[in-house]
């Protein structure tokens with residue numbers, strides 16, 4: 530008989546991958562806003578927003594096809610393609626509108642940021658390095674020294690330095706309080722040893738921001754520290770971890786006696802979790818993948834309008850159509866939720882809980898759209914069926930379906946999001 534696992538105590542989600550689980554005070558003015566802006570919640574179509582949408586479309590259309598070329602479903606842009614896109618966006622002043630003005634921020638509304646992401650995604654533009662622009666960049670601005678800002682932010686803006694996030698380990702994923710990577714303090718350096726797992730794009734990254742535990746003499750600190758590590762340093766080896774689709778997206782990173790200057794520590798030793806909490810909120814919002822699901826819904830509608838089953842298109846099948854309409858309605862609601870989360874005027878338990886709802890429902894919608902694509906194409910979506918007539922998009926359907934099983938795990942699992950909603954919003 531299967532044994533039921535005793536639920537972990539609430540204290541274990543205090544350091545959960547995806548949030549704090551603690552009651553928070555509203556954010557003070559001096560704290561970073563990350564992806565949030567201060568605006569009232571009015572999502573009616575505004576002529577200025579529509580004009581901006583047109584401007585974005587013109588901008589994309591004017592770029593050379595080397596930078597923007599719609600790629601088939603499941604295509605992973607190469608690093609040079611992404612670098613060219615980052616440079617083009619930065620030259621236009623649109624790479625980091627949510628950053629502080631001193632570093633290129635634009636004080637945009639949530640709607641503007643949403644429109645830019647929506648349009649670039651719909652056009653099949655490469656992804657910028659969101660790990661850099663949305664996660665570590667704001668942390669360095671808010672908590673890094675002036676020297677750290679001068680050293681690291683220009684590389685993000687020019688696209689010359691890519692980042693990876695070294696939080697998860699074999700024994701620490703949902704519960705990051707179990708991080709075991711040790712940074713032994715020796716004079717002006719830390720000697721870092723440990724093993725990071727599931728590290729997205731570590732094989733492409735120049736730098737990693739890592740959660741570590743500082744050791745001074747024989748004493749291991751309880752609190753986590755936030756350390757910037759050069760991936761080219763001696764003692765670092767990266768091994769691919771292939772995902773269900775057979776793709777190389779994530780890695781195992783071994784750190785063996787890696788020497789890191791003490792000046793690479795962000796803020797104070799043992800205070801890493803304070804800096805990470807806002808980062809995880811931003812990560813959740815990004816991981817919901819709403820613009821990607823919208824783009825794929827359009828592809829699904831194209832497939833369903835041409836794919837014949839029992840003498841009629843899938844779109845004319847009322848049962849299939851009902852499923853599609855349900856997904857479209859869900860996505861519409863999620864888009865508003867996304868805007869609501871992005872434009873939250875105050876932080877606090879309820880706002881954080883909304884981000885958790887967005888993350889897990891968004892990830893489910895992202896999976897659902899590829900399930901319906903699979904259903905539409907049937908056996909034609911299975912890779913090993915030899916069929917020279919298949920379009921490149923169709924060929925990517927099975928791989929996308931398989932990879933997206935991870936969407937409800939990455940950036941905090943669905944179970945963890947539900948635990949957090951229970952604690953933060955329902956006070957259970």
Ligand SMILES: Cc1cc2nc3c(=O)[nH]c(=O)nc-3n(C[C@H](O)[C@H](O)[C@H](O)COP(=O)(O)OP(=O)(O)OC[C@H]3O[C@@H](n4cnc5c(N)ncnc54)[C@H](O)[C@@H]3O)c2cc1C
Pocket residue numbers: 536537541542546693694695696697698699700701702703704726727728729730778779935938939940941942943944945948
């Ligand atoms: C594609 C992908 C990319 C990723 N990229 C990165 C990255 O770049 N950097 C990084 O640091 N990490 C990354 N991760 C790791 C990711 O954050 C973790 O996989 C995730 O937080 C879950 O941790 P875990 O894998 O250790 O699972 P575990 O924490 O071991 O969980 C195993 C199962 O137990 C459940 N569970 C755990 N605790 C509880 C609880 N308290 N209550 C109820 N259920 C619970 C979980 O929901 C899950 O179903 C990535 C993961 C994936 C799949």
